[in-house]
């Protein structure tokens with residue numbers, strides 16, 4: 244028998260702490276700068292946007308941070324999530340490699356995003372906040388925060404990037420089912436949105452613009468705060484529940500990864516599965532090869548500059564040092580909407596800069612090819628974003644076959660693609676194109692990077 248195998252932890256084995264990689268970094272993160280003064284930011288500068296509990300996590304260097312019991316109670320609905328050994332896929336590929344994947348599509352919203360939406364809603368509720376504003380690309384984050392808002396009695400307003408809003412009406416319907424309001428961005432509801440529409444009424448939108456709209460509204464009211472679905476340290480912290488479980492499950496399987504693969508948009512599912520393993524390595528444990536996979540049409544890690552930049556287009560956010568394509572960069576409208584952000588998480592950028600991880604960029608058609616091959620072997624239909632990780636893992640397995648060596652590969656299958664069937668219809672209809680960004684657009688966006696004295 245060589246059917247695929249499922250490794251399940253029981254509820255009592257669900258992590259009680261998140262893992263904070265800041266405790267184990269060989270060099271600390273560069274400071275975050277105030278957008279006005281360009282001086283390092285103090286915790287108080289963030290209070291208009293986030294509750295203090297999340298700000299403390301953002302700057303913490305403690306290795307373990309306790310997961311509050313009410314959050315663990317919600318996690319228990321779908322956590323611990325399963326880890327699979329993909330033996331049917333291994334057989335189809337004819338590879339000597341062992342392929343494992345952690346599956347985060349079992350959450351109510353269908354991805355890893357509720358792992359942070361739930362604690363963010365919890366801490367905001369604890370601070371007496373009534374309303375959260377946010378942005379969403381493909382709609383995964385918007386529906387996750389809408390779900391968490393419904394559980395904790397918080398109103399949610401989502402600015403959804405217009406191309407995705409028009410491509411994915413079912414994601415919007417899901418947000419509305421959970422009780423959130425969803426607006427296409429750029430919108431006429433904010434100053435930043437109106438300024439963009441005045442220049443280009445048919446603007447397709449970008450995550451940078453949607454963030455400006457959400458931040459602008461949150462900064463105006465005391466009972467309203469802002470929630471971000473990726474990029475920030477506290478978001479990656481919450482996602483480490485994925486990697487901590489995966490470590491225990493690999494131990495159950497009597498194995499340890501030689502290679503870990505995850506896709507990167509803002510870096511949260513990547514940090515979530517990778518950081519617990521990388522932290523063990525930094526504390527003297529086994530060395531792991533780590534590969535980030537990003538879309539060739541929005542390649543911040545492989546083609547971006549490691550520089551201080553704004554998180555949004557209207558320049559309302561603090562400046563962080565990260566791999567960036569420039570905050571005004573608008574990527575072409577490819578299908579993995581969750582991977583269309585101009586910047587990369589400062590933590591992921593930092594470990595890339597330190598040479599602790601590798602990065603590769605793929606075009607979308609080969610990713611869909613891999614996703615379909617995976618679905619036919621393992622039965623799970625991946626989200627277009629997750630197809631990038633599947634492509635990366637399959638390529639690693641094929642390399643093992645070529646070299647005649649067996650390695651253990653672990654990847655994060657960060658979400659299912661049931662709301663993304665139009666992308667699959669386009670793929671099967673031969674309508675998907677391997678889009679490239681405009682070199683002139685990138686050059687212009689990079690030329691507009693803020694000048695910050697060497698920090």
Ligand SMILES: *Cc1c(COP(=O)(O)O)cnc(C)c1O
Pocket residue numbers: 354355356383384472473474506507508509510511512513581582626628629657658659
């Ligand atoms: C949002 C999303 C991503 C990209 O965001 P990260 O923060 O890089 O994880 C990837 N996959 C899925 C399924 C998503 O919903």
